[in-house]
Amino acid sequence: MNRVDNTADYQLEHSLSCADGSSLLLARAGEHDYLLLPAAAQPAAGKLPHSLLAQPVDHTTLAGQDYACYLRDGQKLLSEIPPGMLNDKEVTGIACDIMEALLQLQLNQLALPIVDSEHILIDAQQQIQLLGQHAAISHDTVQQQQNLIQAGRLLYWLYSGRRYSSLPLASLRPQLDNELLQLCQQLLTAHTASPLPTRAILAQLQDWLVRQQSFIRPQGNHCAALEQLLQRMRHSPDFPALSQAVSAINHIGNADSERLQVLAEIILKDFSLTNKLLKVVNSANFSQFGGTVSTVSRAIVILGFDTIRNLALTLLLFEHMHNRSHAQEVRDVAIKALFCGLLARNLARHSGLREAEEALICGMFQQLGELLCVYYFRDEYRLIHKKISSGSTADQAVLHTLGLSYAALGAGTVSLWSFPESMISSLEPYPAGPVRQPQSSTARLRMLGNLAQELTGLLSTANPPSQAAARQLLTRYERASALDMKQLDTVIEQTQAAFDDYLREWSGEQPRHGQAYQLKTARLDTQAQQPTTQIVADDALTTSYLLAPPATASLLSAGIQDITLTLLGSYQLNDLLRMILEIMFRAVGFDHVVLCTKDPRQNQLQARFGFGPDIPELLKHFRIDLDQQDNAFCIAMERNVDIFIEDASDTTIASHIPGWYRQLNLAQTFIIFPLVLEKRKIGFLYGDKKQAHSLPLRPDELNLLKTLRNQALLAIRQKQN
Structure with a gap:
């Protein structure tokens, strides 16, 4: 709005003389208080949106003088x-x-x-x-x-x-x-x-x-409480060995010319750690260098000292805390620690910060105090949760039970393990209110750790966090991290993908319940996550995918390796094609997978075999007439493009869905991978899901599926030759 020459709107209450000789007017309009500042003779240089720079909400003219009006309610x-x-x-x-x-x-x-x-x-x-x-x-x-x-x-x-x-x-x-x-x-x-x-x-x-403002630095009674807890941990049979291993890794300095050799020697002393680390290094997360890594030394050379050091520290902590009689309680907190670390690293990478590897450890150690408590002080941990159930806040319950905060316990232990000051400072929780823009590496690590911790807290609750809660968190960190809601969703999805891969690679399991499943599937706003169909014309019927937590990459990679080994020996073509369909079916979780090939007697594609419910009946009716050029299947074959339909019932796509397919009431989401060799239409691989938007595929998973299709083409070519 713009009030001009309307003095009745603003009731002047006071005039204040300023150091520059101008006058600032304090006024009231309706129920609101305003500050009126003389407007510049020239137009303003431009608006710079920033929470520390107040923006005028109005302009007015009083007694021939132009003023900018600033709202000052409560200020x-x-x-x-x-x-x-x-x-x-x-x-x-x-x-x-x-x-x-x-x-x-x-x-x-x-x-x-x-x-x-x-x-x-x-x-x-x-x-x-x-x-x-x-x-x-x-x-x-x-x-x-x-x-x-x-x-x-x-x-x-x-x-x-x-x-x-x-x-x-x-x-x-x-x-x-x-x-x-x-x-x-x-x-x-x-x-x-x-x-x-x-x-x-x-x-x-x-x-x-x-x-x-070192809230986590224990003083007085807090210091005595920390020493008592550390002493109890020292008397635990396994804590000294863990401390020795972690401290040895941390004592390797950047100036040490033999630090690669020293790190390798420390890791090799622990047979279990060596095997676990090499397993992870040879997994899909780190396999971009190609080939199998069979020595720790080569892993350090290929991936770098910092990556292997942080991976070793992560494995040491995660594996150590993972094995106890009360494993589920420990596991839930360890799971949060791993997720928080991966989230901090992805936040750093997305923001273009160079502290990504350090952020992984800083994020993990945000949960260290709670992890130590549940592992070494089981009775106290359960008492804390009883107090929370009785109405105490989490901070109050921890302080009253342990005599200090989780952050203080974690910081004291990290200091004992000889971590650098920047790592210890990163555990410092922020007070309430906006977070300032960090201006140093130490400050950035603290920001990344705290933001990851607060986000993990939102995502780990049983009830889906509202978009309002996420926006409140973004507002708190808007000066420190330039993330918007869409970017934050992307970071969370990437973290969930890596998190799921890590869990399968470390423990060989795919979580379907509990804290791990909650973190793997959580969304900040479920309504906002529903994708809209982008396919509106023939030209748009091309490859598409929905970013979501993966459940496929490791299984697909293992399946591709099996197919590769099969191609090197003797095989029956139909047997190998069935293997490819089975890999797709199990790894991705399709409801149906089908291989269709061209009938040499007619210009049609006919389903040959597949997997899924009622597959024999489906194969009888799954037939595509290639003379009909306006449907998704024919377009895929004619143009040799992969097609992913997210919602077959969408009005913008309905005209591209054949009538026989709609009559089958088969699936709302499906994907087609054409099999075309030198312009010869051989057939296609098909996979579907009943519900619309229910087939989450990341780019790397989509590429792995394409690799399977290419292996099918290679097998067909070999047999034809």
């Missing part, structure tokens, strides 16, 4: 907060937010007319917003430099309680941390405006704040 001006009410940590948190906002402006070549306490809103949670974007100045480095100096003067006032003067801040606050004094002085004497020094100051402020 105060920073100038209305007495500096003495804020401690140094709170002031530094505000300083971080101011610097982050200025950094974003610099990156977009913008500057604010002024940065002072009269142009900053603050709410009850000490979340701030800078005013004045309606008058932002473009390409003005001088003004950007002034913004930094103004920010320094603002901090001078917040730290000292006095307006900026020639008196050194150190003389007014001799007890103020020397690092904060230096950072404030850097701003006051800023000689230039550039994202590099601004980012460096922001990173130092964040680091200082994290060191002061």
Whole structure:
């Protein structure tokens, strides 16, 4: 809306003189409070959407002066907060937010007319917003430099309680941390405006704040509680061996010229670990290099030191915690730890961050405290859950039972295992409220670990998390991670795919219930996940797939290997084609799979054999007339393209479905892989699912199915030759 010359809408309550000589008006319209700032003579430089930059909601003209109107319901001006009410940590948190906002402006070549306490809103949670974007100045480095100096003067006032003067801040606050004094002085004497020094100051402020807000560093009684729990674990028969192995891996430094040899030797000392690691390395997740890896040394050379080190650490923890009499309780927490680690790694990769491998361990260790508790302190763990059932919060129950938080227990153990400080700091939980943009590798690891932990918590509940809960989480992390809902869905699906593969490769099982199944199938918003049909014309009848958790890749890969071995020996063609159909049927979970071949006496494709319910009756009626060129089967054969129909009942596709197929009431979802050799139409492989949108296939799984089809063509060619 745009109120012009309508003074009745805004009831002026107060006028405030600002340091730049302008006046800021406090007004009320209806039930809302507003701030009216003089509008710029020139049009605004452009809107920069950012949660730390307030946006005007309206413009108005009062007494011939144009004003931008900012809503301030529930917020105060920073100038209305007495500096003495804020401690140094709170002031530094505000300083971080101011610097982050200025950094974003610099990156977009913008500057604010002024940065002072009269142009900053603050709410009850000490979340701030800078005013004045309606008058932002473009390409003005001088003004950007002034913004930094103004920010320094603002901090001078917040730290000292006095307006900026020639008196050194150190003389007014001799007890103020020397690092904060230096950072404030850097701003006051800023000689230039550039994202590099601004980012460096922001990173130092964040680091200082994290060191002061170490919630997981035990003190007093918490420290005694940690030592008592660690001592109990040390007396457990298996904990010392685990600690020794993990610590040995962590003590391999980057400067060690023989670190590959040392890592290999440590792994080879554990026969079970060696076999498990080589099994995983030779699995579908790591098989991109081709061939079989039979030694740990070659695995390190091919995949890299960091990958094998983190895989070894993951296997050590997962396998160690996996075997106990109360295995199901332990397993559920271990499963969450694995998922959280994979999710953190995928979040890093999707965001283009270089800390992906470290993020895997940081994500896993978010669950370490709970994992240690359920494994070593079974009675306490069950008492914690009784307290939660009685109405206590999870944090309260853990603190009252153990004497410290899960995070503190995990951090204390990680420190004992000689993990680097960046890894320990990543376990630091965030307080409530928006998460700041990380400016260092350590801060990024903490962000990735916490985001993965909170997402895992959403996905691990029995009830599907609502889209509102997911959006609330994205809003909390919007400054730290530029993920939208669609991207987040993609990251979760990729994580679920890797998670399912890992579980099958490690334990040889496919989870169908419990925590593993919950995490493998969870969706943030089930309604939003329903795909819409994209096939609207003949040209669109081409390969398509739906991203979803896989249940096929390992079985398909094993089946392809079996077919390859069969092709190297003597075989009957029909036997091999039946093997291919059986692999498709078992691995993907089709309701029916069918092989159709061309009848040499007629221009038709006839079903020959297959698998599935009522298959003999189906084979009698499954026949395609190649003279009818307008249906999906004929189009697949004529154009030699793979076709995937997600919903055969969709009105945009119905005209491409043959009448005989609809009469069979066979399936709403099906896929066709044509068998064409040198333009000769031999037939096709067919698979279906009864319900629409019920055939989730990832790109790698689709490629494996195509490989099976190509093997069928190779077998046919060999027999014909």
